[in-house]
Amino acid sequence: MSFKVKYDNISTALMTIYQRLYHYFGPRHWWPAETxxxxxxxxxxxxxxxxxxxxxxxxxxxxxxxxxxxxxxxxxxxxxxxxxxxxxxxxxxxxxxxxxxxxxxxxxxxxxxxxxxxxxxxxxxxxxxxxxxxxxxxxxxxxxxGNYPIMVMDAYTLRVFSRLGLLSPKANYEEMQQLFMDNLPHDHYIFNEYHALIDALANKICRKNKPHCNLCPLNDLCAWPKEEKENKKAEKEA
Ligand code: SF4
Structure with missing residues (x-):
């Protein structure tokens, strides 16, 4: 799996994804709690x-x-x-x-x-x-x-970012977190929103089975739909 668009560095790719998701879903205002x-x-x-x-x-x-x-x-x-x-x-x-x-x-x-x-x-x-x-x-x-500048990782992060080709599907928690913590500004607001935006994407669009790639704001950056199509075709022919 590979990221479809070539960027000078991984930080630019991560910020582009963040901005796309933020623009598409809007601020998520997490966490839903009073205290x-x-x-x-x-x-x-x-x-x-x-x-x-x-x-x-x-x-x-x-x-x-x-x-x-x-x-x-x-x-x-x-x-x-x-x-x-x-x-x-x-x-x-x-x-x-x-x-x-x-x-x-x-x-x-x-x-x-x-x-x-x-x-x-x-x-x-x-x-x-x-x-x-x-x-x-x-x-x-x-x-x-606690409003600390740290980003939460979960199974949704692994699904979306492995499909995007930015993480190995076998990445562990620390490896996932390293991708974001090493390549994004240590800004609490960005980490807060980024995790919530990934959750929104994985819940609504980049679902485990039959993701709605045609609706995805990252569609033009993601090689997964094309590769999945090719894999299925190859399976049929085998
Ligand atoms: S294009 Fe499809 S596989 Fe890629 S991130 Fe979007 S929903 Fe997920």
């Missing part, structure tokens, strides 16, 4: 489940007045489990929420402001040491709750 703590809870609950189910769980926590670090810290795990049930894996996710609030309570007196006053590199390492927080969740917390 940084709600972002964090959402980032943990959204693991392996659709956002629609997460919304239900978050609304349950809100109605029960459990959506604060203090309330979750003191709540009985079984109570948390009941409220987050719509988000699936509710026992494990209740443990993850408990582990997170325990950490900020022990280390930062329950204050997210204190936690987010740490340098990016240190805090990322710290978040990754908490039970249930992997790179995607840590980066979502850092970018969307």
């Amino acid at each position: 940084p703590f709600e972002v964090i809870v959402g980032a943990i609950l959204t693991q392996n489940v659709t956002w629609k189910n997460v919304e239900k769980a978050i609304n349950n926590l809100k109605t029960a007045e459990l959506l604060t670090p203090e309330a979750l810290y003191t709540a009985d795990p079984s109570v948390i489990e009941t409220h987050i049930r719509p988000a699936g894996f509710y026992r494990t996710k209740a443990k993850k929420l408990k582990a997170f609030v325990h950490h900020i309570w022990e280390k930062y007196d329950g204050s997210l402001t204190n936690m987010f006053s740490q340098p990016l590199k240190n805090l990322r390492k710290e978040l990754l040491s908490i039970y249930g927080i992997g790179p995607e969740t840590a980066d979502a917390i850092l970018c969307y709750a």
Whole structure:
């Protein structure tokens, strides 16, 4: 797979893609939450489940007045489990929420402001040491709750950018993140919007099966439709 248009450097290619997506979808205004703590809870609950189910769980926590670090810290795990049930894996996710609030309570007196006053590199390492927080969740917390200049990677990023020929389909999380972090200005707004725009493209157009390439704002940059056609033709002839 190869990128169809030749650019002087990868930064220009990434910025061109960003501008195309921004122009097409408009600003995404992520993350859909009222407070940084709600972002964090959402980032943990959204693991392996659709956002629609997460919304239900978050609304349950809100109605029960459990959506604060203090309330979750003191709540009985079984109570948390009941409220987050719509988000699936509710026992494990209740443990993850408990582990997170325990950490900020022990280390930062329950204050997210204190936690987010740490340098990016240190805090990322710290978040990754908490039970249930992997790179995607840590980066979502850092970018969307802490406003740090870091970009979140996910399966959508891999799908779109491997089809565009800018990532290997086997790239791991660090390799994916390196592509963006090494070639874009470290600007929180760009990283925030870029991830959300990729999500919009992968959800609506660059779908796993039968992507709508004819509607894609990156169509003229992407070699995938032509190559896919050729691959299918070759399969038929074989
Ligand atoms: S939708 Fe089609 S043209 Fe657009 S990025 Fe995906 S594979 Fe390429």
